[in-house]
Amino acid sequence: xxxxxxILVFTLVAVLFLTAxxxxxRLLRHAGSASMxxxxxxxxxxxLTFAHDHRFSIRYYLIAVLFVIFDVETVFxxxxxxxxxxxxxxxxxxxxxxxxxxxxxxxxIWNRGALRWV
Amino acid sequence: xxxxIESVRTTxxxxxxxxxxxxxxxxxxxxxxxxxxxxxxLTLAERRILGFMQARLGPNRVGPWGxxxxxxxxxxxxxxxxxxxxxxxxxxxxxxxxxxxxxxxLVFAVIPLGPRAEAGGLSxxxxxxxxxxxFVVATASIGVYGLILGGWSSNNKFSLMGGLRSAAxxxxxxxxxxxxxxxxxxxxxxxxxVGIVEAQKADRFWYVFPQIVGFFLYLVAGVAETNRNPFDLxxxxxxxxxxxxxxxxxxxxxxxxxxxxxNMIVISAVATTLFLGGWLRPFPNVEALAFLDPxxxxxxxxxxxxxxxxxxxxxxxxxxxxxFDQLMDLGWKWMIPVxxxxxxxxxxxxxxxx
Numbered sequence: 525x526x527x528x529x530x531i532l533v534f535t536l537v538a539v540l541f542l543t544a545x546x547x548x549x550r551l552l553r554h555a556g557s558a559s560m561x562x563x564x565x566x567x568x569x570x571x572l573t574f575a576h577d578h579r580f581s582i583r584y585y586l587i588a589v590l591f592v593i594f595d596v597e598t599v600f601x602x603x604x605x606x607x608x609x610x611x612x613x614x615x616x617x618x619x620x621x622x623x624x625x626x627x628x629x630x631x632x633i634w635n636r637g638a639l640r641w642v
Numbered sequence: 643x644x645x646x647i648e649s650v651r652t653t654x655x656x657x658x659x660x661x662x663x664x665x666x667x668x669x670x671x672x673x674x675x676x677x678x679x680x681x682x683x684l685t686l687a688e689r690r691i692l693g694f695m696q697a698r699l700g701p702n703r704v705g706p707w708g709x710x711x712x713x714x715x716x717x718x719x720x721x722x723x724x725x726x727x728x729x730x731x732x733x734x735x736x737x738x739x740x741x742x743x744x745x746x747x748l749v750f751a752v753i754p755l756g757p758r759a760e761a762g763g764l765s766x767x768x769x770x771x772x773x774x775x776x777f778v779v780a781t782a783s784i785g786v787y788g789l790i791l792g793g794w795s796s797n798n799k800f801s802l803m804g805g806l807r808s809a810a811x812x813x814x815x816x817x818x819x820x821x822x823x824x825x826x827x828x829x830x831x832x833x834x835x836v837g838i839v840e841a842q843k844a845d846r847f848w849y850v851f852p853q854i855v856g857f858f859l860y861l862v863a864g865v866a867e868t869n870r871n872p873f874d875l876x877x878x879x880x881x882x883x884x885x886x887x888x889x890x891x892x893x894x895x896x897x898x899x900x901x902x903x904x905n906m907i908v909i910s911a912v913a914t915t916l917f918l919g920g921w922l923r924p925f926p927n928v929e930a931l932a933f934l935d936p937x938x939x940x941x942x943x944x945x946x947x948x949x950x951x952x953x954x955x956x957x958x959x960x961x962x963x964x965x966f967d968q969l970m971d972l973g974w975k976w977m978i979p980v981x982x983x984x985x986x987x988x989x990x991x992x993x994x995x996x
């Protein structure tokens with residue numbers, strides 16, 4: 525576990541660095557100007573509605589869900605790859621079965637049009 | 643140098659020395675003398691090289707060849723007013739740039755710039771953990787929170803679109819990226835970054851040769867992960883103004899900028915370690931090139947990283963931007979099947995050879 529200790533030290537250094545950078549900017553920067561500057565940018569027009577009033581495309585949720593499925597699969601692949609020599613043929617067949625099940629799902633979502641953006 | 647290290651080690655004792663003092667010194671040197679100057683001069687190099695590619699000069703007024711330009715840029719960004727928009731979600735707006743930069747520089751904790759310590763010396767990496775590659779993947783993916791939080795918290799329509807696009811793009815390309823990284827792990831049989839380079843030394847070839855498909859997948863996914871051309875849709879100037887950082891200015895904008903370049907260096911360093919043999923010299927199996935051995939490993943490492951960084955800039959000078967549906971098609975319909983096929987083939991070949 526001691527090999528993880530430097531990562532903790534690095535995290536602290538990173539946090540200190542970011543705090544110092546933001547503090548330095550706070551001390552050195554210009555004071556805020558006219559209040560119109562603080563309205564959201566709308567190409568120079570006055571905004572009638574704001575971003576948080578609107579909804580966005582459902583496809584972004586779909587991509588997120590699909591990502592979780594495939595990412596969990598990748599997480600399973602890493603330990604399998606490390607131990608591949610010990611698992612040998614058994615491990616190979618087992619992982620191919622696992623991937624085959626995943627590919628069935630992949631073909632299904634492709635056919636249902638979940639990957640079609642327009 | 644060696645005697646200095648030795649005297650410090652005897653003064654503070656072994657446990658304290660290897661546990662805290664030597665990592666802290668290495669971290670400070672790495673961060674303030676290597677990564678930050680490299681980022682600063684990478685921005686200058688990018689502008690100069692792009693300038694020459696487009697038959698113009700690029701910045702050449704501040705100092706000789708514009709060498710002081712990055713310092714002027716930092717000074718400008720420090721004293722610029724950085725406003726928080728009235729309708730923004732304040733805590734998220736301030737936190738977002740930190741979430742991009744922090745993880746990007748944290749990854750360097752496990753990246754080996756050179757070999758293990760020889761007697762009386764120090765190793766060329768901060769730490770070597772047995773889950774190194776997993777740590778890299780996990781830490782690097784925190785950055786996506788920074789982009790989507792920055793885009794959402796600004797309460798600006800352009801920012802929201804840019805944030806959503808970048809999140810969708812980054813998570814889409816994280817899948818083929820992860821799958822491409824399994825190839826070298828299969829060949830090396832370890833997740834330790836130092837271990838993977840040592841395995842390439844033992845195998846006597848760089849993993850780019852057996853894993854050429856995985857290498858290109860990783861390269862493309864890496865460019866997409868860093869939101870660089872030709873995958874720079876999140877910031878597409880002509881349609882989204884500047885994407886997720888439309889409302890950012892001053893130091894907070896500088897942090898986003900820093901994060902993007904730090905991520906480029908991370909991708910280059912990981913690709914170098916996994917596919918191009920890290921600190922090993924070219925063709926470690928050819929005896930005729932043995933005269934290259936006296937060159938320190940860190941020089942080879944730096945050269946390989948610079949090649950990737952040049953490639954990034956070259957891409958920017960060459961390729962037009964993708965359309966969003968083309969981007970999604972490339973990630974989900976091309977790269978994932980190819981990555982899975984490459985993985986199955988690698989495993990099969992390894993099984994037959996063993």
